[in-house]
Amino acid sequence: MYLLKKIILLAFLLNGFESFANINENIVISTASNALVFKVDKNKKLRQCYYGGKLNSSDYSSIQISTIDAFPTFGTSYINEAALRAVHADGNTSTELVYDSFTTEKEGDSVELTTILLKDVYFPFQVKLCFKAYQKENVIEQWSEIRHTEKKPVMLYNFASSHLAFSNTNYYLTQFYGNWAEEMKMEEVKLTRGVKVLDSKLGVRSDQFAHACFMLSLNAESQENAGDVIGGTLAWPGSWNITFDVDQQNSLHVIPGINAYASQYKLKPNTVFKTPSFLYTYSSEGTGTVSRNFHRWAKKYGIYRGEKTRTTLLNNWEATYFNFNEDVLSKIIKDASDMGFELFLLDDGWFGEKYPRNDDTQGLGDWMVNRKKLPDGIGYLINESNKNNIKFGIWLEPEMVNPKSELYEKHPDWVIGQPNRALDLQRNQLILDLSNPKVQEYVFSVIDKTLSENPGIAYVKWDCNRYMTNSGSYFLSAENQSHLFIDYVHGLFNVLNRVRAKYKDISMMLCSGGGGRIDYATLPYFDEFWITDNTDALDRIFIQWGTTQFFPAMALASHVSVVPNGITGRSEPLKFRFDVAMSAKLGMDLQPKDMSPDDKEFSKKAIQEYYGIRGIVQFGDLYRLLSPYTNARTALMYVSENKNEAIVFTYLLKKAIAGNNQPLVLNGLDPKKMYAVSEINRDPKSYSWFSPLEGQIFTGEFLMKYGLRFAMYNEYDSKIIKLTVRE
Ligand code: DGJ
Numbered sequence: 083m084y085l086l087k088k089i090i091l092l093a094f095l096l097n098g099f100e101s102f103a104n105i106n107e108n109i110v111i112s113t114a115s116n117a118l119v120f121k122v123d124k125n126k127k128l129r130q131c132y133y134g135g136k137l138n139s140s141d142y143s144s145i146q147i148s149t150i151d152a153f154p155t156f157g158t159s160y161i162n163e164a165a166l167r168a169v170h171a172d173g174n175t176s177t178e179l180v181y182d183s184f185t186t187e188k189e190g191d192s193v194e195l196t197t198i199l200l201k202d203v204y205f206p207f208q209v210k211l212c213f214k215a216y217q218k219e220n221v222i223e224q225w226s227e228i229r230h231t232e233k234k235p236v237m238l239y240n241f242a243s244s245h246l247a248f249s250n251t252n253y254y255l256t257q258f259y260g261n262w263a264e265e266m267k268m269e270e271v272k273l274t275r276g277v278k279v280l281d282s283k284l285g286v287r288s289d290q291f292a293h294a295c296f297m298l299s300l301n302a303e304s305q306e307n308a309g310d311v312i313g314g315t316l317a318w319p320g321s322w323n324i325t326f327d328v329d330q331q332n333s334l335h336v337i338p339g340i341n342a343y344a345s346q347y348k349l350k351p352n353t354v355f356k357t358p359s360f361l362y363t364y365s366s367e368g369t370g371t372v373s374r375n376f377h378r379w380a381k382k383y384g385i386y387r388g389e390k391t392r393t394t395l396l397n398n399w400e401a402t403y404f405n406f407n408e409d410v411l412s413k414i415i416k417d418a419s420d421m422g423f424e425l426f427l428l429d430d431g432w433f434g435e436k437y438p439r440n441d442d443t444q445g446l447g448d449w450m451v452n453r454k455k456l457p458d459g460i461g462y463l464i465n466e467s468n469k470n471n472i473k474f475g476i477w478l479e480p481e482m483v484n485p486k487s488e489l490y491e492k493h494p495d496w497v498i499g500q501p502n503r504a505l506d507l508q509r510n511q512l513i514l515d516l517s518n519p520k521v522q523e524y525v526f527s528v529i530d531k532t533l534s535e536n537p538g539i540a541y542v543k544w545d546c547n548r549y550m551t552n553s554g555s556y557f558l559s560a561e562n563q564s565h566l567f568i569d570y571v572h573g574l575f576n577v578l579n580r581v582r583a584k585y586k587d588i589s590m591m592l593c594s595g596g597g598g599r600i601d602y603a604t605l606p607y608f609d610e611f612w613i614t615d616n617t618d619a620l621d622r623i624f625i626q627w628g629t630t631q632f633f634p635a636m637a638l639a640s641h642v643s644v645v646p647n648g649i650t651g652r653s654e655p656l657k658f659r660f661d662v663a664m665s666a667k668l669g670m671d672l673q674p675k676d677m678s679p680d681d682k683e684f685s686k687k688a689i690q691e692y693y694g695i696r697g698i699v700q701f702g703d704l705y706r707l708l709s710p711y712t713n714a715r716t717a718l719m720y721v722s723e724n725k726n727e728a729i730v731f732t733y734l735l736k737k738a739i740a741g742n743n744q745p746l747v748l749n750g751l752d753p754k755k756m757y758a759v760s761e762i763n764r765d766p767k768s769y770s771w772f773s774p775l776e777g778q779i780f781t782g783e784f785l786m787k788y789g790l791r792f793a794m795y796n797e798y799d800s801k802i803i804k805l806t807v808r809e
Contacts, residue, residue, distance in 0.1 A: 108120075116134070121148075151245070163337050221363045221379040228241060247335050253298060255278065266613065280324045289601070294338070313373070314336065318571065322339070369631065380634050398427070411463055427543060438454060481546055482547060498550055498553060610637040615649070622662050662800070698727050716735060734800070754781065
């Protein structure tokens, strides 16, 4: 017995010794306060050993080597879900990757790229794991590059962007789901043993039912300002998949990537299959920091011209729908300008000759002006806008076509579909097959022609109103049909690259029948995004709450619209509608001529108030104070980078007979600074319970411990409070 114990102890020590023999093989990917650590074991396998708060550099060698594969492959790794599954040219279904080497290079002062090369032990087949560490923002961007020099193509069946593992007691997953007009709802669940999959198989408009974003709270349920949380999002506008696998040892494996469903990809020798980027950040201080990390990162790297102030606009969609002409639009342009908006956006319905687009049944694809509605063309409206000192923008849905269109008559083989199947329409339309270079050329020409023939266009709203069904390509060969989902996205990016190469100064809004396409692969081409067609302010509070967990409010277009709301039938006060829209990027979607003089006057003032705070809203840090999911009164605030100014938004969602006195305990301020508080965008006609606090001065510490206390009574009461530092 004694001997046996000695042998076990010796084996343990030897094992320990072997682990420590690899101390020089630490691969540390670190940011200002996060670190991701890999080690190579005695069999040359790359193991993920740590992801969390940054440690002293001398401590990394003390991290124990784990048994967790950095990039598990089918056939040779024991876990259920593989990050990679390939069938090699000779039919071998397994891949066994071992560590070869790694490199790091600086990209400017604050970005570091680490590339770890893994090679199959037998086949000339390799995977590069690539990590960009954004130092200041604490975000890691990871993707994989798969390449081989086998004699024939290799078939890829799974191709994840990353594989992240955790060994904790409990895992709580917040997912983001919804549907048209109710996007980005949040739900937190405890992960149990086995696999949970978040995914989209829609190909296009792929965020319609679920977003490729998650918050993962370790050990306990997530909190806003405390606890270990990882936020992740996949930068890919096509079908995606994020698998969460809690294994037999209670380790969690997170595997994000392109959805492999019906998408096996034949990889030719010497070509690189580059996966989309998976972006993630860790915080020990709750979900609030995770969101702020993403926002800061996005403004610098993730959206087009993230440093530029976003303009306000009036969109005619809910004002007129398809029912307009030159006079109607000219009047709206004038009213928009009088109210103080900076841009007028002409929506759907301005085009189509043989099949005029007077409703959504026809004309999509025929991008020539409908001269019956607009006899003097787009140029006339641009002139009207110029005369009124306002910019002009236009709606396009270049990836789509109605079968009732001249385009479809000419090119029926340009659409996505399958022979011997009936056309499967959504909103009476089909998708153009962007895997086909000729279609890419055409889609580019739609933008190019519209913009070059009308030089005054300053803004494009790029819409996309259906997802893929009947997913076949008349361009791809029979054996490459499964490439369609992936090649479509590459085709889209080819077009977007060309658009941005030629039109750098145009602002673009990313829209997809509401918020069906919001991701960090597409946003680098777009200045802003549309999150939902539901413009009801109450519903928007929730949708904005969900969306801004990952995407910054500066680019989130939020429009004041008519009451009763076209979708929900609710009637909310104009002030409430403005106060909600002003917490993001303000716009309007209603017919000004139908507004009362009082409402117009209020709107004028509100727009000016917005200009006074937009710098803080668009470039400040977001602090969420009271969640609408758990409070009748909800609140959030933005704090300027130097902490000298802040804006608090609070909304009462339900009538409180005796008054809702919930303290607004603020966050993000400098505890030592003195702040004067003042209500803005006041409704002069109603009594403000904030009045006793008006003009008072408090320390940041007081505001972050005791808070601002004032009652709110009526459903849809709202307040915007400005804080300004007093020396
Ligand atoms: C869907 C968009 O989300 C709306 O804002 C509007 O542009 C319509 N399409 C137009 O068809």
